[in-house]
Amino acid sequence: xxxxxxxxxxxxxxxxxxxxxxxxxxxxxxxxxxxxxxxxxxxxxxxxxxxxxxxxxxxxxxxxxxxxxxxxxxxxxxxxxxxxxxxxxxxxxxxxxxxxxxxxxxxxxxxxxxxxxxxxxxxxxxxxxxxxxxxxxxxxxxxxxxxxxxxxxxxxxxxxxxxxxxxxxxxxxxxxxxxxxxxxxxxxxxxxxxxxxxxxxxxxxxxxxxxxxxxxxxxxxxxxxxxxxxxxxxxxxxxxxxxxxxxxxxxxxxxxxxxxxxxxxxxxxxxxxxxxxxxxxxxxxxxxxxxxxxxxxxxxxxxxxxxxxxxxxxxxxxxxxxxxxxxxxxxxxxxxxxxxxxxxxxxxxxxxxxxxxxxxxxxxxxxxxxxxxxxxxxxxxxxxxxxxxxxxxxxxxxxxxxxxxxxxxxxxxxxxxxxxxxxxxxxxxxxxxxxxxxxxxxxxxxxxxxxxxxxxxxxxxxxxxxxxxxxxxxxxxxxxxxxxxxxxxxxxxxxxxxxxxxxxxxxxxxxxxxxxx
Amino acid sequence: xxxxxxxxxxxxxxxxxxxxxxxxxxxxxxxxxxxxxxxxxxxxxxxxxxxxxxxxxxxxxxxxxxxxxxxxxxxxxxxxxxxxxxxxxxxxxxxxxxxxxxxxxxxxxxxxxxxxxxxxxxxxxxxxxxxxxxxxxxxxxxxxxxxxxxxxxxxxxxxxxxxxxxxxxxxxxxxxxxxxxxxxxxxxxxxxxxxxxxxxxxxxxxxxxxxxxxxxxxxxxxxxxxxxxxxxxxxxxxxxxxxxxxxxxxxxxxxxxxxxxxxxxxxxxxxxxxxxxxxxxxxxxxxxxxxxxxxxxxxxxxxxxxxxxxxxxxxxxxxxxxxxxxxxxxxxxxxxxxxxxxxxxxxxxxxxxxxxxxxxxxxxxxxxxxxxxxxxxx
Numbered sequence: 001x002x003x004x005x006x007x008x009x010x011x012x013x014x015x016x017x018x019x020x021x022x023x024x025x026x027x028x029x030x031x032x033x034x035x036x037x038x039x040x041x042x043x044x045x046x047x048x049x050x051x052x053x054x055x056x057x058x059x060x061x062x063x064x065x066x067x068x069x070x071x072x073x074x075x076x077x078x079x080x081x082x083x084x085x086x087x088x089x090x091x092x093x094x095x096x097x098x099x100x101x102x103x104x105x106x107x108x109x110x111x112x113x114x115x116x117x118x119x120x121x122x123x124x125x126x127x128x129x130x131x132x133x134x135x136x137x138x139x140x141x142x143x144x145x146x147x148x149x150x151x152x153x154x155x156x157x158x159x160x161x162x163x164x165x166x167x168x169x170x171x172x173x174x175x176x177x178x179x180x181x182x183x184x185x186x187x188x189x190x191x192x193x194x195x196x197x198x199x200x201x202x203x204x205x206x207x208x209x210x211x212x213x214x215x216x217x218x219x220x221x222x223x224x225x226x227x228x229x230x231x232x233x234x235x236x237x238x239x240x241x242x243x244x245x246x247x248x249x250x251x252x253x254x255x256x257x258x259x260x261x262x263x264x265x266x267x268x269x270x271x272x273x274x275x276x277x278x279x280x281x282x283x284x285x286x287x288x289x290x291x292x293x294x295x296x297x298x299x300x301x302x303x304x305x306x307x308x309x310x311x312x313x314x315x316x317x318x319x320x321x322x323x324x325x326x327x328x329x330x331x332x333x334x335x336x337x338x339x340x341x342x343x344x345x346x347x348x349x350x351x352x353x354x355x356x357x358x359x360x361x362x363x364x365x366x367x368x369x370x371x372x373x374x375x376x377x378x379x380x381x382x383x384x385x386x387x388x389x390x391x392x393x394x395x396x397x398x399x400x401x402x403x404x405x406x407x408x409x410x411x412x413x414x415x416x417x418x419x420x421x422x423x424x425x426x427x428x429x430x431x432x433x434x435x436x437x438x439x440x441x442x443x444x445x446x447x448x449x450x451x452x453x454x455x456x457x458x459x460x461x462x463x464x465x466x467x468x469x470x471x472x473x474x475x476x477x478x479x480x481x482x483x484x485x486x487x488x489x490x491x492x493x494x495x496x497x498x499x500x501x502x503x504x505x506x507x508x509x510x511x512x513x514x515x516x517x
Numbered sequence: 518x519x520x521x522x523x524x525x526x527x528x529x530x531x532x533x534x535x536x537x538x539x540x541x542x543x544x545x546x547x548x549x550x551x552x553x554x555x556x557x558x559x560x561x562x563x564x565x566x567x568x569x570x571x572x573x574x575x576x577x578x579x580x581x582x583x584x585x586x587x588x589x590x591x592x593x594x595x596x597x598x599x600x601x602x603x604x605x606x607x608x609x610x611x612x613x614x615x616x617x618x619x620x621x622x623x624x625x626x627x628x629x630x631x632x633x634x635x636x637x638x639x640x641x642x643x644x645x646x647x648x649x650x651x652x653x654x655x656x657x658x659x660x661x662x663x664x665x666x667x668x669x670x671x672x673x674x675x676x677x678x679x680x681x682x683x684x685x686x687x688x689x690x691x692x693x694x695x696x697x698x699x700x701x702x703x704x705x706x707x708x709x710x711x712x713x714x715x716x717x718x719x720x721x722x723x724x725x726x727x728x729x730x731x732x733x734x735x736x737x738x739x740x741x742x743x744x745x746x747x748x749x750x751x752x753x754x755x756x757x758x759x760x761x762x763x764x765x766x767x768x769x770x771x772x773x774x775x776x777x778x779x780x781x782x783x784x785x786x787x788x789x790x791x792x793x794x795x796x797x798x799x800x801x802x803x804x805x806x807x808x809x810x811x812x813x814x815x816x817x818x819x820x821x822x823x824x825x826x827x828x829x830x831x832x833x834x835x836x837x838x839x840x841x842x843x844x845x846x847x848x849x850x851x852x853x854x855x856x857x858x859x860x861x862x863x864x865x866x867x868x869x870x871x872x873x874x875x876x877x878x879x880x881x882x883x884x885x886x887x888x889x890x891x892x893x894x895x
Contacts, residue, residue, distance in 0.1 A: 319758060340760030349758070357758045361751040366744060370759040373741040381739045 011073070012037045012198040013089065013167045018054055018067035027053040029222045030067070035167060040189055040199045042209040042230065044241055045219035046442030051202045052094075054219070055169045058200075059091040060084040071167070090160025091169040094176075096152050100145035104138050104155050108162050130162040135191050148306075150181035157188070161197075168192070169200040174208055175440060178304045178468055186212050204241075204442055206234045207471070238443065268292030269462035270316075270347075270431045275325035277311045277486075284323060285311045286486040293431065293462040298453065300477030300494070301466045304506050308486035309435065309466045310352070316433045316464070317349040318342035330430050343371050348429030352436040352466075354420050360409035364402050365391035368423050398422040399448065414445025421452055432456055435466040450476055470502065482506055542811060545858040552857070553850050560842040570836030571850065575828050581835065583717040589827030590788070591616070591798070593726035594781030595805025596812060596819040597733055598774045603814050604737060605770035606750035607661065611654060611672030612778035613802025614679030618653040619646035619779025621683060623786040624691075624793035627704025635707045642708055642783055643725070650779015651772040653679060658771035662764040668771070676802065684795050691793065701793035710788040722784030727820070729777060734816035746770055778802060807855045826851060 013035040020028040028050045035041045043051045057064045060078040069076055071087045078084045084091070098107050108130070109123035127140035136154050144152060153173060160168055170189075174182045189199055189212065203209050209216055213230040218240040225240045270293040279285030286308040293299040303309060314320035316327065318339035327335045329345045342349065351357055358367045365387050369376050376383045376390070391404035400418045402411050408419055417437065424432070434453060438446040453476060457463050467473050473480060473494075480497055482490040482505040490505040554564040575581045595612045602609035622645035630638040657671035687699035710721035737743035748756040749766040757763045785797055808826060812818030833847020 317758065318760075338760070339758055340762075343760055351758075356752070356754045359748045359752045359755045359759070362744075362748060366748075370744075370748060370756075370761070373744060377741050381735075382741055382744060 010036045010038075012071065013058065013200070014070040014073070015054065015058060016068050016070070018057055018064045018069075020050075020053055020057060020062065020064050026222050028057070028064070031219070031222075031224050033217055033224070033227075035198045035200055036215075037166070037196050037198050038193050039214040040193055040201050040212050040230075042201045042203055042213035042216040043219065044203060044206075044209050044216050044237060046204055046241060046444065049219040049241075050222040051204075051219050052171055053222075055091065055171060055200060055202060058084065059089055059169060061091075061093075085163050085165065088164065088166040089169065090163060090165030090167065092153065092156040092160060092171065092173060094171050096156050098144045098152055098155060098159075101143065103141050103143055104147075104158075105140040107144055107155060108140075108159055126162065127158070130158055134158065134161050134188075136161075136188055148181075149176045150178070150184070153177070153181075153185070154188070161192070166196070167198045167200065169202070171202045172204070172440075173201070174203065174205065179470060180304070182208065206237050206241075206443075209237065210234065241443065268294040269330050270464060271326075271328040273326045273328075275312075275315070275327065276323040277308070277315050277320060278323050279311055284486065286315075289325070289483070289487055291481060291488055293464050295430075295462050296457055296460050297478045298457045298463040298465050298476050300473035300480045301464065301483050302470060302473050302480055302502055302506060303468075303483035305468055307483050309483060311486075312483075313349075313351050313433055313435045313466055316342065316347060316431075317351055318347075340371075343427070346430035348424035348427065348432045348461075350417075350420055350424055350432070350434045350437055352439065354413075354416050355409075357420055358408050358416065360416075361407055363405050364395070364400070364408055364411070364419055365404035367408050367419055368394055368426070371423060371427070394422040394426055398425075398452075412442075412445075414441045414448075417441060417445065417449060421449060425452065425456065428461075429456075430461060432461050432463040433466075434463065436468065437465070438467075438469070438472060541861045542813075542858060545811075545854060545861055548857045548861075549850060549854040552853050553846070556849060557842065557846060560846060562836075562840040562842045567836055567840060567842065567846070570839055571829055571832035571847065573832075574835055574839075575831040580717065581831055583714065583719045584831045585824065585827045586723050587718050587720075587789070587827075588830040589823045590720075590723045590726055591781045591785055591801040592804045592808050592826060593723070593730060593820065593823040594784060595778050595801050596808030596823050597726070597730050597805075597816060598777035598781070599805040599809035600812060600814045600816060600819050601733055601737070601746075601777070602770055602774035603809055604750045605746045605767050606753055607658070607767050607771045607774070608669045609654065609657075609672050609771060609774045609778075610669055610806065611657065611675050611802070612774070612781075612805045613798060613800060614672070614676040615650035615653045615775040615778035616782040616785075616798055616802050617676075617679040617683050618649040619782030620786045620793055620797050621686065621782070622646045622649035622779070623708075623783040624701045624704060627708030627787060628702045628792075630705035630708045633705075633707060635711075638705065638707045639710070639721075639787070642787060643780060646779045646783030647776035648779070650782065651776040653779070654771050654775025658768050658775075661771070662768045680795070683793065683797070687793065687795055699795060703792050704787065708787055709791060710784070712788075718789065720784075720788030722788040725780065725784065729780065730816050730820050733777075737816065778805070781805075804851070807851060810855060811858055 011034045013033075015031055015033040018028050018031040019026070031050070031054050033043075033054070043055065045051045053062070056062045058069060058078065060080045060083050063079070069078055071089065076083065076087045078087065078089070081091070099110065102110070105120065105124040105127040108127045109118060109120070124140045131138055131140065136158050138151060138154050138158060144155060147155065153176065157168065173185060177185060189201075193199055201209070201213055210230060210232070215227055216230055216232060216237060217227040218225040218237065220241060228236070228240070272292070273290050275286055275289045276284050277286035289308065289312065291299065301309060301312075311320060315322055318337055318341065321336050325335070326333060329347055332345055334342060334345045334347070337345065349357070359370065368391050369387050376387050378386070388404055394400070395402065395404060398418050398421060400422060401415050402419070408416055411419065432453070437449050437453065441449065450472070453463060453465065465473065465477055474497060477494050480492050480494055480502070481488045482502065484506065550564070550568060557564045557567045575585050595616060598612050598615070599609060623642045626642045626645045627638070653675060654672070657668045657675065660666040660671055661668040684699070687701060691701040692698070693700050693702065712718060712720045737746060745756070745761050745766050748759070748761060749763045753763050756766075781801055782797070785801075786793060790797055804826065808819055808822045811822035811825070812820070829847055829850060833850070834844050836842060836846070837844035
């Protein structure tokens with residue numbers, strides 16, 4: 001404890017006046033932050049608020065224009081992650097830095113410098129020791145590429161801990177996890193902080209921030225809005241984060257009222273029968289799936305990721321061919337059709353990977369017309385005026401914060417999703433296939449996207465909603481089905497859904513109750 | 518379908534967007550001069566004087582200016598050919614072979630022309646050369662589109678095969694019956710590209726190259742087909758998702774690229790050599806890759822880069838004479854320039870990669886012009 005001006009001996013990491021500019025944009029404006037030993041300290045803020053930026057500075061991944069960093073009261077100069085690790089700071093970024101073809105032990109050994117010789121047995125022992133010591137269960141001999149995302153995240157955490165980090169920064173760790181894995185992560189973190197670790201937990205989800213953290217620091221547009229106890233009410237946190245309270249549950253009410261909208265028609269606008277789809281390895285990942293989505297309803301598909309959701313959405317997007325079964329849209333058989341024909345048949349597609357659904361290097365305006373270029377041709381050439389007018393119209397209608405000439409890659413996640421949404425909804429699709437529509441979006445954008453989906457349903461579209469966010473499904477869907485190993489294993493009205501039964505079905509343990517027709 | 522996936526992965530790794538801005542090319546030129554000063558000193562010349570000879574002297578007389586245009590002609594063709602393919606995400610390294618096939622076709626048609634008038638012979642030669650170049654590009658394109666087989670390897674490996682075909686013809690059926698030299702018979706007078714200026718070798722090929730570049734620019738920048746091509750090259754999956762038949766777009770781009778490279782061969786046969794020789798191309802197809810890269814894959818950029826390299830080529834030979842340095846120094850400068858440019862592009866990309874948000878990159882993308890100019894077309 002050398003420094004004179006620490007806020008107390010329990011402070012493990014101290015940031016003072018961190019300022020980081022990118023060109024004209026001030027990403028961090030004189031950020032102060034204290035992280036104590038033995039606490040989980042949430043860093044809350046919308047996308048682009050500067051949460052990740054300030055933590056990247058603390059971990060040496062980028063350099064502040066001004067400000068200082070103290071660890072246990074001692075001023076440290078963090079020029080690179082190497083310095084940060086030496087000072088006891090560890091970070092798990094959103095994109096893991098693991099070598100996928102190597103084993104867990106080898107990955108842990110990679111993080112340690114020194115020596116010409118690599119003693120793999122020692123590495124394996126170290127990995128097993130660390131796994132035991134920190135209560136984080138991973139098999140040292142497992143190939144990282146074969147692990148689930150949640151397990152890979154555990155390896156990343158273990159890697160940081162094995163380097164004796166005393167402050168662990170987690171950048172949106174739950175974004176990639178299914179609910180069960182989130183619970184496991186939280187349990188792990190609780191155990192670690194009990195041992196005196198300080199954890200910085202970056203998130204924009206109010207619920208989990210309140211569930212896990214002792215204190216919450218809120219960033220808005222690069223400024224620190226304050227640090228409050230983790231017990232602070234959601235409305236108050238939301239107000240700090242976005243400057244206004246969120247709309248609350250108003251959406252949920254109408255959702256359940258007209259659930260019977262299309263009941264008269266036994267087969268839905270979207271009707272899938274006995275579908276079989278091969279996964280990347282050629283085996284059937286979807287095996288005998290049947291479902292119907294009626295006009296004016298949102299059918300939610302719940303399930304742990306990897307049970308065929310991606311393949312189902314790919315197939316309905318025209319990006320994957322079925323092995324068997326049939327898909328009918330509004331009476332027209334679209335089985336095995338490609339993307340253009342699917343769009344033509346009235347399917348609007350919003351898959352989970354929005355970057356891969358657009359051309360990020362092209363402008364917003366071009367992306368908005370990419371599905372229908374032939375309608376924007378005049379005398380053989382692109383009708384730039386019509387393209388621009390079309391873009392301006394949609395930018396205004398969908399509140400996209402961008403200029404029509406901006407590259408899509410330059411937009412925030414929320415605005416990228418709005419571009420995709422605008423492209424899809426501007427064609428009035430009869431069927432809307434949506435996957436993880438709000439993943440990674442900030443509160444404002446999430447709310448907007450959800451309201452658009454609900455508006456579509458009200459306008460009579462059949463909406464198929466795939467989400468790993470159970471709250472989202474419960475908020476938006478009229479009816480839920482649970483997918484497990486490529487089949488529908490349960491169905492319920494949203495009113496009847498309780499989290500426990502859903503959880504069991506998703507885990508493949510609940511044949512109890514209404515299996516799908 | 519792991520094959521296409523891996524091919525795509527490579528395509529995204531070397532993505533054609535946001536390539537060399539003029540700033541980068543400027544730096545590359547400066548660094549190249551610094552790096553090549555050593556070899557020039559070793560060759561016993563003053564680097565400053567050598568650069569003067571390389572770049573400035575060719576532009577000081579009417580004759581040498583026209584020679585610069587002559588030297589630029591074949592690489593205007595191959596640069597455009599390569600740029601179009603690369604923009605579509607098809608890495609055509611086979612322009613050299615496609616050029617040779619175009620030259621064979623031109624020499625064949627030209628020699629058989631007899632007394633037909635130029636108005637018949639010249640279009641026939643161009644057509645035959647274009648078709649021959651496209652045909653040489655066909656198999657790699659099919660393999661890529663159907664089976665995901667890496668076109669870098671297949672197009673590259675077909676280059677020496679094309680040279681073998683040339684030599685087979687020259688040492689076999691086309692060997693000069695009188696002299697026994699491995700040269701094809703001289704093409705008919707009607708098959709020669711008219712040289713439209715006195716005391717200059719500048720020929721019709723230069724004009725055709727400019728027309729091709731202008732037309733290609735128009736198609737790429739201003740038409741739906743061009744936008745589809747750009748989309749397919751920038752993000753094959755996103756393009757497919759939007760309903761674009763990416764395979765078809767890539768396949769057509771590959772054939773058009775081959776056809777334009779074939780025209781380079783026609784141009785050299787009909788404008789310069791008047792017969793097929795084994796030394797017809799000193800690597801114009803490969804230089805096309807340099808031109809396309811320096812030109813940041815934009816067609817106006819290709820035109821500038823081809824003229825620049827033409828200047829350098831003429832300058833290198835005059836420097837060799839004036840300063841008694843090896844003429845290969847010109848090739849050394851070209852090679853260093855390419856490597857420097859690619860190095861700077863890679864450097865900028867890795868620097869840029871550390872910021873999460875591309876908006877914050879102060880250098881706006883130079884390419885393609887996203888919007889606007891809607892009314893300002895030709």
